[in-house]
Amino acid sequence: MPEGPVILLMKEHLQKFVGEKVIAVSGSEIEGSLIKGKTLKGIKLYGKQTYLIFDEINIRIHLLMFGSYEIDKQTKPTDNLKLGLSFKSGKAFFYTCSVKLLPNSFLETIDWEADVMSEVWNPEKAKTKMKKNPKMMICDALMDQDIFSGVGNIIKNEALFRTTIQPESLIENIPIKKLNDLISEARNFSFDFYKWKREGVLRKKFQVYEQKNCPTCRKPLNKKMTGKSKRTSFYCETDQKLF
DNA sequence: CAAATTGTTTAGCT
DNA sequence: CAGCTAAACAATTT
Numbered sequence: 466m467p468e469g470p471v472i473l474l475m476k477e478h479l480q481k482f483v484g485e486k487v488i489a490v491s492g493s494e495i496e497g498s499l500i501k502g503k504t505l506k507g508i509k510l511y512g513k514q515t516y517l518i519f520d521e522i523n524i525r526i527h528l529l530m531f532g533s534y535e536i537d538k539q540t541k542p543t544d545n546l547k548l549g550l551s552f553k554s555g556k557a558f559f560y561t562c563s564v565k566l567l568p569n570s571f572l573e574t575i576d577w578e579a580d581v582m583s584e585v586w587n588p589e590k591a592k593t594k595m596k597k598n599p600k601m602m603i604c605d606a607l608m609d610q611d612i613f614s615g616v617g618n619i620i621k622n623e624a625l626f627r628t629t630i631q632p633e634s635l636i637e638n639i640p641i642k643k644l645n646d647l648i649s650e651a652r653n654f655s656f657d658f659y660k661w662k663r664e665g666v667l668r669k670k671f672q673v674y675e676q677k678n679c680p681t682c683r684k685p686l687n688k689k690m691t692g693k694s695k696r697t698s699f700y701c702e703t704d705q706k707l708f
Numbered sequence: 709c710a711a712a713t714t715g716t717t718t719a720g721c722t
Numbered sequence: 723c724a725g726c727t728a729a730a731c732a733a734t735t736t
Binding site: 530533562693695 | 732
């Protein structure tokens with residue numbers, strides 16, 4: 466269940482291990498000897514990616530579509546375990562995910578301002594990137610991890626509904642005010658998602674994603690594969706305008 | 709229970 | 723070679 470907000474929650478769950486030494490490493494994805502005995506210096510996020518920072522190197526984890534994690538207790542099958550880290554105060558388990566060791570110099574190549582949930586998120590930069598792709602559909606722009614890092618299909622659908630924009634609208638046709646609203650809502654909804662996920666009420670809060678009727682006009686919602694990425698969009702023909 | 713899915717990379721084509 | 727698309731991969735839910 467890994468859009469940006471879930472990754473932020475994961476980071477908080479992992480925070481207690483910062484400052485501790487890795488006692489043991491399991492999983493065959495990385496060379497454990499390079500990590501064993503090293504101290505976890507910090508955790509950085511970039512969209513859906515998590516970087517566990519050590520001296521010189523870091524472990525990048527991406528949960529992809531079906532990945533998950535557990536803290537302290539392993540209840541899931543070891544078959545799916547890609548990485549396990551033991552610390553003094555507990556353990557971290559990562560399942561069905563992408564795991565890669567990278568040099569810390571790699572972190573300097575990341576555009577941190579593209580992360581919608583980051584404190585350095587730069588909405589103006591996102592706008593500039595979108596304007597460079599005037600023929601792009603807005604549904605594809607939202608899913609573009611170089612523009613809206615951390616946004617996934619749920620956030621895409623809900624942010625478009627909140628701003629009453631039809632997913633197949635072309636960037637060049639969307640009024641600038643609408644575009645500004647959308648950029649704001651991509652971040653706002655991400656934080657609502659985060660709060661609701663933590664409270665365990667996320668699914669109840671969806672207005673269009675996996676829903677049958679428009680909350681505004683009560684008419685049936687459209688469900689359609691949209692854009693180049695062909696990801697499912699849920700939207701209301703009446704209340705969302707095609708620009 | 710078949711089908712769908714909160715995602716990304718890569719092979720292979722034009 | 724750039725640009726695009728289809729395929730591959732995965733586990734859980736409906």
